[in-house]
Amino acid sequence: MWKKIEAQIFHGLMVLSVISLGVILFLIIFSIVYRGLPHLTWELVSQTPQGGFYIGRDGGLLNAIIGSLYLSAGAVILALMLSLPLAIAMNIHYRKNKKLVNSIRFVLDLLWGMPAIVYGAFGFTLMIFFGIKASLLAGIITIGLFILPILTRSMDEVMKNVPITLLEAAFSMGSTKAEVSFRVLIRQTLPGIVTAVLLGFGRGIGDVAAVLFTTGFSDNIPTSLTHQTATLPLAVFFQLGSPIEQVQNRAFATALLLTIIILLVSLASRYFGNRFKKSIIK
Amino acid sequence: MQRGKISIQNLNLHFGKHHILKDVNIEIPENQLTVILGPSGCGKTTLLKTLNRLVELDDMVKIDGKIFIDNEDIFHTSTDVTDIRRKMGLLSQRPSPLPMSIFKNVAYGLSLNGVRSKKQQIPLVEKNLREANLWDEVKHRLKDPAIKLSIGQQQRLCLARGLAVNPQIILADEPTSALDPISAKVIEQQFLELKQNYTVVMVTHVLRQARRLADYVVFMYLGEVIEQGPVHEFFENPKMEKTREYLKGAFN
Numbered sequence: 058m059w060k061k062i063e064a065q066i067f068h069g070l071m072v073l074s075v076i077s078l079g080v081i082l083f084l085i086i087f088s089i090v091y092r093g094l095p096h097l098t099w100e101l102v103s104q105t106p107q108g109g110f111y112i113g114r115d116g117g118l119l120n121a122i123i124g125s126l127y128l129s130a131g132a133v134i135l136a137l138m139l140s141l142p143l144a145i146a147m148n149i150h151y152r153k154n155k156k157l158v159n160s161i162r163f164v165l166d167l168l169w170g171m172p173a174i175v176y177g178a179f180g181f182t183l184m185i186f187f188g189i190k191a192s193l194l195a196g197i198i199t200i201g202l203f204i205l206p207i208l209t210r211s212m213d214e215v216m217k218n219v220p221i222t223l224l225e226a227a228f229s230m231g232s233t234k235a236e237v238s239f240r241v242l243i244r245q246t247l248p249g250i251v252t253a254v255l256l257g258f259g260r261g262i263g264d265v266a267a268v269l270f271t272t273g274f275s276d277n278i279p280t281s282l283t284h285q286t287a288t289l290p291l292a293v294f295f296q297l298g299s300p301i302e303q304v305q306n307r308a309f310a311t312a313l314l315l316t317i318i319i320l321l322v323s324l325a326s327r328y329f330g331n332r333f334k335k336s337i338i339k
Numbered sequence: 340m341q342r343g344k345i346s347i348q349n350l351n352l353h354f355g356k357h358h359i360l361k362d363v364n365i366e367i368p369e370n371q372l373t374v375i376l377g378p379s380g381c382g383k384t385t386l387l388k389t390l391n392r393l394v395e396l397d398d399m400v401k402i403d404g405k406i407f408i409d410n411e412d413i414f415h416t417s418t419d420v421t422d423i424r425r426k427m428g429l430l431s432q433r434p435s436p437l438p439m440s441i442f443k444n445v446a447y448g449l450s451l452n453g454v455r456s457k458k459q460q461i462p463l464v465e466k467n468l469r470e471a472n473l474w475d476e477v478k479h480r481l482k483d484p485a486i487k488l489s490i491g492q493q494q495r496l497c498l499a500r501g502l503a504v505n506p507q508i509i510l511a512d513e514p515t516s517a518l519d520p521i522s523a524k525v526i527e528q529q530f531l532e533l534k535q536n537y538t539v540v541m542v543t544h545v546l547r548q549a550r551r552l553a554d555y556v557v558f559m560y561l562g563e564v565i566e567q568g569p570v571h572e573f574f575e576n577p578k579m580e581k582t583r584e585y586l587k588g589a590f591n
Binding site for chain 1: 391393396397398421422423424425426427428429431433435436437438439440447448451484485486497500501504
Protein backbone atom coordinates (compact mmCIF):
# COMPACT_ATOMS: atom_id res chain seq x y z
CA MET A 58 0.00 0.00 0.00
CA TRP A 59 2.65 2.47 1.15
CA LYS A 60 4.90 1.40 -1.71
CA LYS A 61 2.20 2.23 -4.19
CA ILE A 62 1.70 5.72 -2.74
CA GLU A 63 5.46 6.30 -2.73
CA ALA A 64 5.68 5.30 -6.36
CA GLN A 65 2.78 7.62 -7.21
CA ILE A 66 4.36 10.55 -5.36
CA PHE A 67 7.62 10.15 -7.20
CA HIS A 68 5.85 9.63 -10.47
CA GLY A 69 3.94 12.87 -9.84
CA LEU A 70 7.15 14.75 -8.99
CA MET A 71 8.78 13.48 -12.15
CA VAL A 72 5.87 14.51 -14.34
CA LEU A 73 5.84 17.92 -12.66
CA SER A 74 9.54 18.55 -13.26
CA VAL A 75 9.35 17.35 -16.87
CA ILE A 76 6.40 19.65 -17.52
CA SER A 77 8.03 22.68 -15.88
CA LEU A 78 11.27 22.08 -17.80
CA GLY A 79 9.31 21.78 -21.01
CA VAL A 80 7.35 24.98 -20.29
CA ILE A 81 10.48 26.96 -19.41
CA LEU A 82 12.31 25.76 -22.52
CA PHE A 83 9.27 26.54 -24.64
CA LEU A 84 8.92 30.04 -23.19
CA ILE A 85 12.59 30.86 -23.75
CA ILE A 86 12.55 29.65 -27.32
CA PHE A 87 9.12 31.19 -27.95
CA SER A 88 10.15 34.62 -26.70
CA ILE A 89 13.31 34.60 -28.80
CA VAL A 90 11.55 33.31 -31.89
CA TYR A 91 8.51 35.56 -31.44
CA ARG A 92 10.53 38.73 -31.12
CA GLY A 93 13.55 37.71 -33.12
CA LEU A 94 12.31 35.78 -36.14
CA PRO A 95 10.62 38.74 -37.92
CA HIS A 96 13.93 40.61 -37.71
CA LEU A 97 16.18 37.73 -38.67
CA THR A 98 16.74 38.86 -42.24
CA TRP A 99 19.25 37.86 -44.88
CA GLU A 100 20.70 41.33 -44.48
CA LEU A 101 21.41 40.61 -40.81
CA VAL A 102 23.54 37.56 -41.50
CA SER A 103 25.22 38.71 -44.71
CA GLN A 104 26.37 42.26 -44.03
CA THR A 105 28.52 44.14 -41.57
CA PRO A 106 26.95 47.10 -39.68
CA GLN A 107 26.28 50.03 -41.98
CA GLY A 108 25.52 52.68 -39.37
CA GLY A 109 22.40 54.10 -37.78
CA PHE A 110 21.63 53.80 -34.05
CA TYR A 111 25.00 52.08 -33.57
CA ILE A 112 24.72 48.46 -34.77
CA GLY A 113 20.97 48.93 -34.74
CA ARG A 114 19.52 49.89 -38.08
CA ASP A 115 21.39 49.36 -41.33
CA GLY A 116 23.46 46.42 -42.41
CA GLY A 117 23.89 43.23 -40.40
CA LEU A 118 26.03 41.42 -37.91
CA LEU A 119 28.36 39.43 -40.10
CA ASN A 120 31.26 40.93 -38.14
CA ALA A 121 29.92 39.40 -34.91
CA ILE A 122 29.08 36.05 -36.55
CA ILE A 123 32.54 35.64 -38.05
CA GLY A 124 34.15 37.08 -34.93
CA SER A 125 32.36 34.59 -32.71
CA LEU A 126 33.26 31.65 -34.96
CA TYR A 127 36.94 32.70 -35.12
CA LEU A 128 37.04 33.24 -31.40
CA SER A 129 35.46 29.92 -30.45
CA ALA A 130 37.38 27.92 -33.04
CA GLY A 131 40.67 29.48 -31.95
CA ALA A 132 39.86 28.92 -28.28
CA VAL A 133 38.87 25.27 -28.92
CA ILE A 134 42.11 24.60 -30.82
CA LEU A 135 44.17 26.22 -28.07
CA ALA A 136 42.31 24.38 -25.31
CA LEU A 137 42.47 21.07 -27.20
CA MET A 138 46.24 21.30 -27.57
CA LEU A 139 46.54 21.48 -23.79
CA SER A 140 43.62 19.37 -22.62
CA LEU A 141 44.07 16.27 -24.77
CA PRO A 142 47.65 15.57 -23.62
CA LEU A 143 46.63 16.37 -20.04
CA ALA A 144 43.65 14.00 -20.11
CA ILE A 145 45.82 11.26 -21.66
CA ALA A 146 48.58 11.76 -19.12
CA MET A 147 46.06 11.57 -16.28
CA ASN A 148 44.68 8.27 -17.52
CA ILE A 149 47.73 6.50 -18.96
CA HIS A 150 51.02 7.92 -17.77
CA TYR A 151 50.06 8.90 -14.24
CA ARG A 152 47.33 6.32 -13.79
CA LYS A 153 49.15 4.74 -10.87
CA ASN A 154 49.64 8.06 -9.08
CA LYS A 155 46.04 8.36 -7.91
CA LYS A 156 46.78 11.17 -5.45
CA LEU A 157 48.20 13.41 -8.16
CA VAL A 158 45.47 12.62 -10.66
CA ASN A 159 42.72 13.20 -8.11
CA SER A 160 44.24 16.54 -7.10
CA ILE A 161 44.30 17.59 -10.75
CA ARG A 162 40.65 16.54 -11.08
CA PHE A 163 39.77 18.58 -8.00
CA VAL A 164 41.53 21.68 -9.32
CA LEU A 165 39.91 21.29 -12.74
CA ASP A 166 36.48 20.97 -11.13
CA LEU A 167 37.10 24.18 -9.20
CA LEU A 168 38.16 25.93 -12.40
CA TRP A 169 35.09 24.57 -14.21
CA GLY A 170 32.87 26.11 -11.54
CA MET A 171 34.53 29.51 -11.65
CA PRO A 172 32.37 32.27 -13.19
CA ALA A 173 33.40 33.45 -16.65
CA ILE A 174 33.81 37.02 -15.45
CA VAL A 175 36.73 35.84 -13.29
CA TYR A 176 38.39 34.51 -16.43
CA GLY A 177 37.62 37.82 -18.10
CA ALA A 178 39.30 39.72 -15.28
CA PHE A 179 42.26 37.31 -15.33
CA GLY A 180 42.58 37.66 -19.10
CA PHE A 181 42.51 41.41 -18.69
CA THR A 182 45.29 41.25 -16.08
CA LEU A 183 47.35 39.06 -18.42
CA MET A 184 46.83 41.56 -21.25
CA ILE A 185 48.08 44.43 -19.12
CA PHE A 186 51.04 42.37 -17.92
CA PHE A 187 52.12 41.39 -21.43
CA GLY A 188 51.09 44.68 -22.99
CA ILE A 189 48.53 43.15 -25.38
CA LYS A 190 45.63 45.32 -26.44
CA ALA A 191 42.04 44.11 -26.59
CA SER A 192 42.06 41.79 -29.59
CA LEU A 193 40.93 38.52 -31.09
CA LEU A 194 44.10 36.91 -29.67
CA ALA A 195 43.40 38.11 -26.13
CA GLY A 196 39.84 36.79 -26.45
CA ILE A 197 41.03 33.43 -27.77
CA ILE A 198 43.43 33.04 -24.85
CA THR A 199 40.78 34.01 -22.29
CA ILE A 200 38.07 31.77 -23.74
CA GLY A 201 40.66 29.03 -24.23
CA LEU A 202 41.48 29.13 -20.51
CA PHE A 203 37.77 29.27 -19.71
CA ILE A 204 36.94 26.09 -21.63
CA LEU A 205 40.19 24.26 -20.80
CA PRO A 206 38.81 22.62 -17.63
CA ILE A 207 35.57 21.76 -19.43
CA LEU A 208 37.41 19.98 -22.24
CA THR A 209 39.90 18.26 -19.95
CA ARG A 210 37.37 16.95 -17.44
CA SER A 211 34.92 15.81 -20.13
CA MET A 212 37.66 13.84 -21.90
CA ASP A 213 39.04 12.60 -18.60
CA GLU A 214 35.62 11.30 -17.62
CA VAL A 215 35.33 9.33 -20.88
CA MET A 216 38.90 8.01 -20.64
CA LYS A 217 38.43 7.02 -17.00
CA ASN A 218 35.59 4.75 -18.07
CA VAL A 219 37.56 2.91 -20.75
CA PRO A 220 37.48 -0.77 -19.72
CA ILE A 221 40.76 -1.66 -18.01
CA THR A 222 40.73 -4.95 -19.92
CA LEU A 223 41.12 -3.00 -23.15
CA LEU A 224 44.17 -1.15 -21.88
CA GLU A 225 45.57 -4.41 -20.50
CA ALA A 226 45.08 -6.07 -23.87
CA ALA A 227 46.96 -3.27 -25.60
CA PHE A 228 49.76 -3.22 -23.02
CA SER A 229 50.06 -7.00 -22.96
CA MET A 230 50.99 -6.94 -26.65
CA GLY A 231 54.00 -4.83 -25.82
CA SER A 232 52.63 -1.42 -26.79
CA THR A 233 54.37 1.61 -25.36
CA LYS A 234 52.34 4.17 -23.45
CA ALA A 235 52.35 6.44 -26.51
CA GLU A 236 51.03 3.64 -28.73
CA VAL A 237 48.27 2.82 -26.26
CA SER A 238 47.38 6.52 -25.97
CA PHE A 239 47.30 7.46 -29.61
CA ARG A 240 46.26 4.23 -31.31
CA VAL A 241 43.89 2.69 -28.81
CA LEU A 242 42.72 5.18 -26.20
CA ILE A 243 41.97 8.06 -28.59
CA ARG A 244 40.18 5.74 -30.98
CA GLN A 245 38.09 4.27 -28.21
CA THR A 246 37.17 7.67 -26.77
CA LEU A 247 36.79 9.59 -30.04
CA PRO A 248 33.01 10.09 -29.64
CA GLY A 249 33.64 11.51 -26.16
CA ILE A 250 36.46 13.73 -27.42
CA VAL A 251 34.20 15.11 -30.17
CA THR A 252 31.45 15.77 -27.62
CA ALA A 253 33.92 17.51 -25.30
CA VAL A 254 35.20 19.71 -28.11
CA LEU A 255 31.73 20.74 -29.21
CA LEU A 256 30.64 21.29 -25.61
CA GLY A 257 33.61 23.62 -25.19
CA PHE A 258 32.80 25.32 -28.49
CA GLY A 259 29.21 25.87 -27.37
CA ARG A 260 30.27 27.30 -24.02
CA GLY A 261 32.88 29.48 -25.68
CA ILE A 262 30.63 30.93 -28.35
CA GLY A 263 27.85 31.73 -25.90
CA ASP A 264 29.90 33.47 -23.26
CA VAL A 265 29.94 37.22 -22.86
CA ALA A 266 31.69 37.85 -19.54
CA ALA A 267 35.05 36.44 -20.59
CA VAL A 268 35.22 38.57 -23.73
CA LEU A 269 33.78 41.75 -22.26
CA PHE A 270 37.20 43.24 -21.48
CA THR A 271 39.35 41.21 -23.79
CA THR A 272 38.14 41.34 -27.39
CA GLY A 273 36.93 44.92 -27.64
CA PHE A 274 34.32 45.48 -30.34
CA SER A 275 34.50 46.31 -34.01
CA ASP A 276 32.20 46.83 -36.96
CA ASN A 277 34.69 45.11 -39.23
CA ILE A 278 35.39 41.45 -39.77
CA PRO A 279 38.73 40.72 -38.09
CA THR A 280 41.52 39.78 -40.48
CA SER A 281 44.32 39.52 -37.95
CA LEU A 282 44.73 38.15 -34.44
CA THR A 283 45.59 41.62 -33.24
CA HIS A 284 42.31 43.16 -34.45
CA GLN A 285 39.48 43.89 -32.12
CA THR A 286 36.42 41.85 -32.89
CA ALA A 287 32.69 41.77 -32.28
CA THR A 288 31.01 38.65 -30.92
CA LEU A 289 27.38 37.60 -31.00
CA PRO A 290 26.77 37.54 -27.22
CA LEU A 291 28.38 40.95 -26.87
CA ALA A 292 26.20 42.24 -29.72
CA VAL A 293 23.11 40.97 -27.88
CA PHE A 294 24.33 42.66 -24.73
CA PHE A 295 24.88 46.02 -26.41
CA GLN A 296 21.68 45.91 -28.44
CA LEU A 297 19.49 44.97 -25.49
CA GLY A 298 20.90 47.93 -23.59
CA SER A 299 19.62 50.31 -26.24
CA PRO A 300 16.47 52.33 -25.49
CA ILE A 301 15.33 52.07 -29.11
CA GLU A 302 12.87 49.24 -29.77
CA GLN A 303 14.18 48.55 -33.27
CA VAL A 304 17.63 47.84 -31.82
CA GLN A 305 16.17 45.65 -29.06
CA ASN A 306 14.35 43.60 -31.67
CA ARG A 307 17.64 42.99 -33.40
CA ALA A 308 19.01 41.74 -30.10
CA PHE A 309 16.37 39.02 -30.13
CA ALA A 310 17.18 38.19 -33.74
CA THR A 311 20.84 37.93 -32.75
CA ALA A 312 19.97 35.72 -29.80
CA LEU A 313 17.96 33.51 -32.13
CA LEU A 314 20.95 33.30 -34.45
CA LEU A 315 23.20 32.29 -31.56
CA THR A 316 20.67 29.67 -30.46
CA ILE A 317 20.57 28.25 -33.99
CA ILE A 318 24.37 28.04 -34.15
CA ILE A 319 24.51 26.22 -30.80
CA LEU A 320 21.71 23.89 -31.93
CA LEU A 321 23.66 23.08 -35.10
CA VAL A 322 26.78 22.42 -33.03
CA SER A 323 24.84 20.03 -30.75
CA LEU A 324 23.40 18.20 -33.74
CA ALA A 325 26.84 17.96 -35.30
CA SER A 326 28.27 16.56 -32.08
CA ARG A 327 25.57 13.87 -31.97
CA TYR A 328 26.09 13.02 -35.62
CA PHE A 329 29.86 12.72 -35.42
CA GLY A 330 29.69 11.06 -32.02
CA ASN A 331 27.49 8.32 -33.44
CA ARG A 332 29.59 7.90 -36.55
CA PHE A 333 32.69 7.13 -34.50
CA LYS A 334 30.79 4.81 -32.19
CA LYS A 335 30.57 1.79 -34.41
CA SER A 336 33.88 0.18 -33.56
CA ILE A 337 34.31 1.17 -29.93
CA ILE A 338 34.37 -1.51 -27.25
CA LYS A 339 31.57 -1.51 -24.71
CA MET B 340 68.31 -22.89 -29.25
CA GLN B 341 66.18 -22.54 -26.18
CA ARG B 342 62.94 -20.78 -26.84
CA GLY B 343 60.44 -19.67 -24.26
CA LYS B 344 61.73 -21.43 -21.18
CA ILE B 345 60.42 -19.75 -18.03
CA SER B 346 62.02 -20.03 -14.64
CA ILE B 347 60.28 -18.52 -11.62
CA GLN B 348 62.41 -18.25 -8.50
CA ASN B 349 61.27 -17.31 -4.98
CA LEU B 350 58.51 -15.09 -6.28
CA ASN B 351 56.49 -13.17 -3.71
CA LEU B 352 53.78 -10.69 -4.61
CA HIS B 353 51.76 -8.36 -2.41
CA PHE B 354 48.72 -6.28 -3.27
CA GLY B 355 48.86 -3.69 -0.50
CA LYS B 356 48.67 -5.79 2.66
CA HIS B 357 47.57 -8.98 0.93
CA HIS B 358 50.20 -11.60 0.31
CA ILE B 359 48.99 -13.07 -2.99
CA LEU B 360 51.89 -15.21 -4.23
CA LYS B 361 54.01 -16.98 -1.65
CA ASP B 362 57.51 -18.27 -2.46
CA VAL B 363 56.58 -19.49 -5.90
CA ASN B 364 59.19 -21.63 -7.66
CA ILE B 365 58.28 -23.05 -11.06
CA GLU B 366 60.26 -24.31 -14.01
CA ILE B 367 58.10 -24.08 -17.12
CA PRO B 368 59.47 -26.22 -19.97
CA GLU B 369 59.70 -24.81 -23.49
CA ASN B 370 57.50 -26.00 -26.36
CA GLN B 371 55.07 -27.67 -24.04
CA LEU B 372 51.66 -26.81 -22.73
CA THR B 373 51.82 -26.05 -19.04
CA VAL B 374 48.56 -25.77 -17.14
CA ILE B 375 48.33 -23.81 -13.92
CA LEU B 376 45.54 -25.44 -11.98
CA GLY B 377 43.78 -24.41 -8.82
CA PRO B 378 40.54 -23.18 -7.26
CA SER B 379 39.36 -19.57 -7.79
CA GLY B 380 41.31 -16.93 -5.93
CA CYS B 381 44.51 -18.95 -5.57
CA GLY B 382 46.62 -16.46 -7.50
CA LYS B 383 46.73 -18.22 -10.88
CA THR B 384 45.74 -15.14 -12.89
CA THR B 385 48.08 -12.92 -10.88
CA LEU B 386 50.94 -15.31 -11.56
CA LEU B 387 50.16 -15.26 -15.27
CA LYS B 388 50.03 -11.47 -15.35
CA THR B 389 53.30 -11.30 -13.44
CA LEU B 390 55.02 -13.22 -16.23
CA ASN B 391 54.46 -10.35 -18.68
CA ARG B 392 54.60 -7.72 -15.92
CA LEU B 393 51.04 -6.65 -16.67
CA VAL B 394 50.36 -6.82 -12.96
CA GLU B 395 52.48 -3.69 -12.60
CA LEU B 396 49.67 -1.58 -14.05
CA ASP B 397 48.16 -1.73 -10.57
CA ASP B 398 49.56 0.84 -8.15
CA MET B 399 49.35 -1.35 -5.02
CA VAL B 400 51.51 -4.19 -6.25
CA LYS B 401 54.92 -5.13 -4.82
CA ILE B 402 57.03 -7.92 -6.29
CA ASP B 403 60.04 -9.79 -4.86
CA GLY B 404 61.92 -12.63 -6.49
CA LYS B 405 63.11 -13.39 -9.96
CA ILE B 406 61.64 -14.55 -13.23
CA PHE B 407 63.90 -15.60 -16.07
CA ILE B 408 62.76 -16.03 -19.64
CA ASP B 409 65.47 -17.85 -21.60
CA ASN B 410 67.88 -16.75 -18.87
CA GLU B 411 66.89 -13.08 -19.19
CA ASP B 412 65.85 -11.47 -15.91
CA ILE B 413 62.52 -9.76 -16.70
CA PHE B 414 62.70 -7.46 -13.67
CA HIS B 415 66.25 -6.27 -14.37
CA THR B 416 66.47 -2.51 -14.69
CA SER B 417 68.01 -2.75 -18.15
CA THR B 418 65.10 -4.88 -19.41
CA ASP B 419 62.54 -3.02 -21.49
CA VAL B 420 59.09 -4.07 -20.36
CA THR B 421 57.66 -3.79 -23.89
CA ASP B 422 60.31 -6.25 -25.15
CA ILE B 423 59.26 -8.74 -22.48
CA ARG B 424 55.60 -8.35 -23.35
CA ARG B 425 56.27 -8.75 -27.06
CA LYS B 426 57.70 -12.18 -26.35
CA MET B 427 54.34 -13.24 -24.92
CA GLY B 428 50.84 -13.18 -26.30
CA LEU B 429 48.06 -13.02 -23.73
CA LEU B 430 44.55 -14.38 -24.08
CA SER B 431 42.26 -13.26 -21.29
CA GLN B 432 39.04 -14.79 -19.98
CA ARG B 433 36.89 -12.54 -22.06
CA PRO B 434 38.27 -11.50 -25.42
CA SER B 435 39.10 -7.81 -25.64
CA PRO B 436 39.40 -6.77 -29.27
CA LEU B 437 40.77 -3.29 -29.96
CA PRO B 438 38.33 -0.57 -31.10
CA MET B 439 39.08 -0.95 -34.80
CA SER B 440 38.42 -3.22 -37.76
CA ILE B 441 39.21 -6.93 -37.87
CA PHE B 442 42.11 -6.29 -40.23
CA LYS B 443 43.52 -3.47 -38.12
CA ASN B 444 43.36 -5.54 -34.95
CA VAL B 445 45.86 -7.97 -36.43
CA ALA B 446 47.79 -5.23 -38.25
CA TYR B 447 48.24 -3.46 -34.91
CA GLY B 448 50.10 -6.49 -33.62
CA LEU B 449 52.22 -6.60 -36.77
CA SER B 450 53.10 -2.92 -36.51
CA LEU B 451 54.31 -3.42 -32.92
CA ASN B 452 56.68 -5.94 -34.39
CA GLY B 453 57.96 -3.46 -36.95
CA VAL B 454 55.81 -4.44 -39.96
CA ARG B 455 54.28 -1.08 -40.77
CA SER B 456 53.57 -0.92 -44.51
CA LYS B 457 50.16 -2.15 -45.55
CA LYS B 458 51.67 -4.07 -48.44
CA GLN B 459 53.67 -6.25 -46.08
CA GLN B 460 50.80 -6.51 -43.64
CA ILE B 461 48.17 -7.95 -46.00
CA PRO B 462 49.72 -11.43 -46.46
CA LEU B 463 50.78 -11.61 -42.81
CA VAL B 464 47.31 -10.73 -41.53
CA GLU B 465 45.96 -13.59 -43.60
CA LYS B 466 48.64 -15.94 -42.26
CA ASN B 467 47.90 -15.02 -38.63
CA LEU B 468 44.15 -15.28 -39.12
CA ARG B 469 44.62 -18.73 -40.70
CA GLU B 470 46.85 -19.75 -37.82
CA ALA B 471 44.02 -18.82 -35.45
CA ASN B 472 41.55 -20.70 -37.64
CA LEU B 473 39.48 -17.59 -38.31
CA TRP B 474 40.37 -16.62 -41.88
CA ASP B 475 37.55 -18.41 -43.68
CA GLU B 476 34.94 -16.79 -41.46
CA VAL B 477 36.18 -13.21 -41.80
CA LYS B 478 37.95 -12.98 -45.18
CA HIS B 479 34.99 -11.13 -46.74
CA ARG B 480 34.49 -8.72 -43.86
CA LEU B 481 37.96 -7.64 -42.82
CA LYS B 482 36.84 -4.00 -42.61
CA ASP B 483 34.03 -4.68 -40.16
CA PRO B 484 34.53 -3.54 -36.56
CA ALA B 485 35.98 -6.39 -34.50
CA ILE B 486 33.24 -5.90 -31.93
CA LYS B 487 30.70 -7.26 -34.44
CA LEU B 488 32.21 -10.76 -34.28
CA SER B 489 30.81 -13.40 -31.94
CA ILE B 490 32.62 -13.94 -28.64
CA GLY B 491 34.24 -17.13 -29.90
CA GLN B 492 35.44 -15.39 -33.06
CA GLN B 493 36.69 -12.44 -31.01
CA GLN B 494 38.78 -14.81 -28.90
CA ARG B 495 40.35 -16.29 -32.02
CA LEU B 496 40.92 -12.76 -33.35
CA CYS B 497 42.75 -11.93 -30.13
CA LEU B 498 44.82 -15.05 -30.66
CA ALA B 499 45.65 -13.97 -34.22
CA ARG B 500 46.53 -10.51 -32.96
CA GLY B 501 48.78 -11.99 -30.31
CA LEU B 502 50.50 -14.24 -32.87
CA ALA B 503 51.09 -11.21 -35.11
CA VAL B 504 53.54 -9.85 -32.55
CA ASN B 505 55.55 -13.03 -33.17
CA PRO B 506 55.85 -14.19 -29.57
CA GLN B 507 57.63 -17.25 -28.19
CA ILE B 508 55.20 -17.80 -25.39
CA ILE B 509 51.41 -17.78 -25.25
CA LEU B 510 49.76 -17.00 -21.96
CA ALA B 511 46.11 -17.89 -21.61
CA ASP B 512 43.85 -17.07 -18.69
CA GLU B 513 40.89 -19.47 -18.78
CA PRO B 514 40.55 -18.71 -22.48
CA THR B 515 37.48 -20.87 -22.98
CA SER B 516 35.50 -19.95 -19.88
CA ALA B 517 33.36 -17.31 -21.63
CA LEU B 518 32.83 -19.38 -24.77
CA ASP B 519 30.15 -21.79 -25.92
CA PRO B 520 31.21 -25.47 -26.04
CA ILE B 521 31.87 -25.47 -29.79
CA SER B 522 34.03 -22.34 -29.75
CA ALA B 523 35.80 -23.70 -26.68
CA LYS B 524 36.61 -26.88 -28.57
CA VAL B 525 38.03 -24.90 -31.49
CA ILE B 526 40.27 -22.94 -29.13
CA GLU B 527 41.43 -26.09 -27.35
CA GLN B 528 42.29 -27.69 -30.70
CA GLN B 529 44.19 -24.52 -31.52
CA PHE B 530 46.26 -24.81 -28.38
CA LEU B 531 47.27 -28.38 -29.15
CA GLU B 532 48.61 -27.20 -32.50
CA LEU B 533 50.25 -24.09 -31.06
CA LYS B 534 52.39 -25.96 -28.59
CA GLN B 535 54.40 -27.39 -31.51
CA ASN B 536 55.87 -23.94 -32.03
CA TYR B 537 55.25 -22.04 -28.84
CA THR B 538 55.55 -22.44 -25.12
CA VAL B 539 51.99 -22.27 -23.84
CA VAL B 540 51.03 -21.42 -20.27
CA MET B 541 47.35 -21.80 -19.55
CA VAL B 542 45.39 -21.08 -16.40
CA THR B 543 42.30 -23.12 -15.74
CA HIS B 544 40.21 -24.53 -12.93
CA VAL B 545 38.64 -27.22 -15.10
CA LEU B 546 40.30 -30.54 -14.31
CA ARG B 547 39.15 -32.26 -17.47
CA GLN B 548 40.52 -29.46 -19.63
CA ALA B 549 43.88 -29.70 -17.85
CA ARG B 550 43.92 -33.44 -18.44
CA ARG B 551 43.07 -33.08 -22.13
CA LEU B 552 45.63 -30.40 -22.92
CA ALA B 553 48.49 -30.33 -20.45
CA ASP B 554 51.98 -31.72 -20.73
CA TYR B 555 53.03 -30.24 -17.44
CA VAL B 556 50.81 -29.27 -14.50
CA VAL B 557 51.32 -26.78 -11.70
CA PHE B 558 48.82 -26.96 -8.86
CA MET B 559 48.36 -23.83 -6.76
CA TYR B 560 46.37 -23.30 -3.62
CA LEU B 561 46.07 -20.01 -1.66
CA GLY B 562 49.06 -18.46 -3.40
CA GLU B 563 51.41 -21.40 -2.93
CA VAL B 564 52.58 -24.00 -5.40
CA ILE B 565 51.53 -27.30 -3.87
CA GLU B 566 52.76 -29.65 -6.55
CA GLN B 567 54.09 -29.62 -10.08
CA GLY B 568 55.02 -32.29 -12.55
CA PRO B 569 54.28 -34.00 -15.87
CA VAL B 570 50.59 -34.54 -16.48
CA HIS B 571 50.45 -38.33 -16.00
CA GLU B 572 52.38 -38.27 -12.77
CA PHE B 573 50.26 -35.43 -11.50
CA PHE B 574 46.91 -37.02 -12.16
CA GLU B 575 47.76 -40.67 -11.55
CA ASN B 576 50.26 -40.44 -8.78
CA PRO B 577 49.90 -37.15 -6.87
CA LYS B 578 52.39 -36.81 -4.06
CA MET B 579 50.76 -34.25 -1.86
CA GLU B 580 47.66 -34.69 0.30
CA LYS B 581 46.22 -31.34 -0.90
CA THR B 582 46.50 -32.41 -4.52
CA ARG B 583 44.69 -35.68 -3.85
CA GLU B 584 41.90 -33.77 -2.08
CA TYR B 585 41.62 -31.33 -4.96
CA LEU B 586 41.50 -34.06 -7.58
CA LYS B 587 38.71 -35.71 -5.60
CA GLY B 588 36.81 -32.46 -5.79
CA ALA B 589 37.19 -31.48 -2.16
CA PHE B 590 37.54 -27.76 -2.93
CA ASN B 591 34.52 -27.54 -5.17
